[in-house]
Amino acid sequence: MANEKKISFEVIKRLPRYYRYLGELKSNNITRISSKELSRRMNVTASQIRQDLNCFGGFGQQGYGYNVEDLHEAIGDILGLNNGHKTIIVGAGNLGRALANYKSFEKRGFKLVGIFDINNIKIGQNIAGLDVLDFNEAEKYIPDLAPDIAIITVPKEAAGSVAKKVISLGIKGLLNFSYTDIDVPDGVEIENVHLSDSLMTLSYKLEQQKKLNQ
Amino acid sequence: MANEKKISFEVIKRLPRYYRYLGELKSNNITRISSKELSRRMNVTASQIRQDLNCFGGFGQQGYGYNVEDLHEAIGDILGLNNGHKTIIVGAGNLGRALANYKSFEKRGFKLVGIFDINNIKIGQNIAGLDVLDFNEAEKYIPDLAPDIAIITVPKEAAGSVAKKVISLGIKGLLNFSYTDIDVPDGVEIENVHLSDSLMTLSYKLEQQKKLNQ
DNA sequence: TAGATTGTTAATCGATTAACAATC
DNA sequence: TAGATTGTTAATCGATTAACAATC
Structure with missing residues (x-):
């Protein structure tokens, strides 16, 4: 078939x-x-x-x-861009905020439906038109929001437990920006993005250039 | 040799x-x-x-x-991480700010020495301990700062001219986050990072999962 | 039709894996 | 020494490129 x-x-x-x-x-x-x-x-x-x-x-x-x-x-x-994937962001730090305001995601059909954090100072703040929600009460919000994708922008120590939590609440896709690799069970998909990796490979290339010019 | x-x-x-x-x-x-x-x-x-x-x-x-x-x-x-690469960020938007405050870069030996924008509202603002400088006066600042690497976080329309400018001022490495590929001359190195790309491949994977479960 | 360009098969190239002798 | 594990060669696998018949 x-x-x-x-x-x-x-x-x-x-x-x-x-x-x-x-x-x-x-x-x-x-x-x-x-x-x-x-x-x-x-x-x-x-x-x-x-x-x-x-x-x-x-x-x-x-x-x-x-x-x-x-x-x-x-x-x-x-690529499934015409499915209107609903996404949430977990981690309302600088990167989370930046991604929340990132127009490219929206333009490719990804709709941000929630932003979470555990920091009381951040909870309730408005980012990109959404009030930051308390991730400790994730089970209260996520079933209703029904997102397909969670973008994880928390410190690496928290990444694993955040992943476990959102997966348990039915999320099937993870985009992980924290500086660790997350493993997921069968049936769940993940892309690990490590921003410093490309800076490091760039650094390597510069290193090679330098050697060439010596 | x-x-x-x-x-x-x-x-x-x-x-x-x-x-x-x-x-x-x-x-x-x-x-x-x-x-x-x-x-x-x-x-x-x-x-x-x-x-x-x-x-x-x-x-x-x-x-x-x-x-x-x-x-x-x-x-x-x-990887050349012990060389203390000096970097600048061009584009003090949300992503530029996030990267400026990104601790991972610093930890891997990259030192942020300048942030630039062309927007008068942003120029003079303090981000990560640095005053945002006017990119229209790049030639005034960059030779003294002597960065190796420019991180480009400007809209795609501006990316090409920003690249040309910083290359003309002697920068040898570019990390490009704008939604376009930048070509560079020989002797200059670049890494193009497109954040939405990984979201799209994730979307593809979800699409496949969905088909499997039907 | 003649020219252009695809879809697809076959050839090549490079990357990954397996195997094992060298050696700590 | 015996056991473990590397460094490295050879075998396999997969991805890229070349070539060309099919066809618009």
Whole structure:
């Protein structure tokens, strides 16, 4: 019944980038694009683009290329951006606040429905139009809010227990920004994002440059 | 002269994670670890760990394993974390503020020396102990601050020109958070970080789960 | 139709894993 | 010494690229 061909996560990770470039093309009123031209702009091979897209079906047309708007929407569908995912943020610190006000999330169809913290000073404060709720009373709020995704921006010491709690309340997707990896049970999905990691790999690259110039 | 074996970026991207786990072990007063035990904790193969580490030299000892503290420091060195990289942030919006107050960066040896914006309301405000400076007068400040790295948290429309400006002032490393890819000339390094990308791949995973459960 | 460009198969390349001799 | 575990070579696996027939 289901389409059985296993699609590698390498391919999935490239989809948001295709999505972004297609969005750009769309706002520039470009209606069609060939894999060759897109490859030139994105700095990847045309072959890879065609392979990637063909994992999901034949979006293109021989002799013509791809319809920008159709392809943009198709990738959005594949990524599940048109499902109106409801999200909460746990941790109303600086990063939590920044993400709450982050317009990109909203634009890609993610709707923020709650912000939580355990700090009395923060509880009740208004962030991005929402009053910060007491995470110690999570079971009181979360079932009604019914979010799909929890964005975790708490200190690493608290990350594990926060994850456990929200999972127990039925949340199926976690985006973890705390400086630790969180493991989740089967049926729950997680993406661990470590902001300092990219700063470190950047640092490595600078190191190499420096050596080259010596 | 130089060590000529090319190390793949796949390996480099894993280093921050090794670094983090070793840091954890260290704070738990664990002094030695075998690739097998580390592989169990990190959920990777022992073989990969040994291969990765051996790109940089023989840190281990047969029959013993690896000395946690030594290895932690060695990886820090490889990543260039002990160089006291000076950084600036361009864009004092929510994300810029959050990153300015982000303790992880400081802890890994990155020192914030300046915050810039072009908005008069923000200029002069104090963030993380620094007065926000006018980016329109970047050439007045940046040569003295002499940063290695610029963290770019401006809207995508401004990202390109901000990059061009800081590169012209001698900055060699860019960490770009704006929702566009920035290309840089030879000799300059960049890491593009797109926060919504991981939210999108998470959304994809949720989509797959949903299909499974139908 | 002729030209362009896809979809897809085959070839290549690189990364991961397995295996084991070296050695602490 | 015997046991453990590395460093490293070889085997496997998977991802990327090249090539081209199909087709718009």
